Amino acid sequence: MVQGTSTWDSLDMSLYWGTPEEKAQFCASLLETLKTKGVAKVKNHGIPDEQIRELFDVTRKFFELPYDEKMVAKHPPTSNPNRGYSFIGQENVAAISKYGKAEVKTHDIKETFDMGASTDLLEANRWPTPSTLPAFRPFMETFYTSAFALENHLLSALALALDISPSDLHTMHSAAENEFRILHYPTVPASTLADPTATRIAEHTDFGTLTLLFQDSTGGLQVEDQQHPGNFHDVPPSVSSDLIINIGDSLQRLTNDTFRAACHRVTFPAAVVDDNGVEVIPGRYSAAYFAKPNRAASLRPIGRFVSEERPCRYGDETAWEWNMKRIKALFPAEAPAAAAVTATVAPTAVKV
């Protein structure tokens, strides 16, 4: 596979809150970028820089907690409910690469924490002991709310550009049955690069509508070129407050392939020499908010995207059925012993 760079100019979302002409201009460029690339970078999206700085601060503090404390909020050994802390090796995305058909089975070296809406009655969130990190839960809940508001603006922007009713998309996403995940890819010895099965996160598409992603300045995120499949381009970490938007499977289905889900992965950046003169691959933090249709919503393509020339390509599956099908394989039956994998982890400084 070819690796390369690509131009990633950030779209300026302040236009969305400007004059009707400016708004139309932003919506059209968002549509065009997502239609051709499956990914867009956006600045001035309304989530304040200060809140994003705090996001990375809270993320680092959570992952720096002792292992036993993170395990107070532990994710179940199965994919569902997708809530809580997953230790390194617990979830392996290679299992769902190319919809489960990937030839090379890599293993992800990452730890994650997943949560849903505090109003979600089906799946409760799992938190560390409140006294250990008092600011964690309130911050994460507040950020979830900010991300939901931004999701709704982005849905409106796409609806406007597509000339469909924004309220249809809003109704389909009204329950905020989304997931918010923070990720830590730990610092590892440079010798890890010699293992071809080691990676940060294997290539995959996300399952929902849109993913709103923030990354620190370490680098390693890559996305497949939709015009030249098989080629992956770096998504350079310009400013950590820049939002990266990915199209997910559900929006591909709802729009009958007008948008195509962005296949992406996280690879290792170049090794550096640390303060002790040891060659290491620097650690990385990121945060991903997965906006999803309501569980009960059908992913059958919206009528406007179906015509005689473009017959309906997808059936009447609900968002929940699709999610469960995709998520099922993520947690291998035999995850490696947690103690062994955490032993290699050194703290990662946030580089925003």
Ligand SMILES: O=C(O)CCC(=O)C(=O)O
């Ligand atoms: O860490 C990243 O930048 C990407 C994470 C990701 O793709 C995911 O969790 O689905």
Ligand SMILES: [Fe+2]
């Ligand atoms: Fe992803």
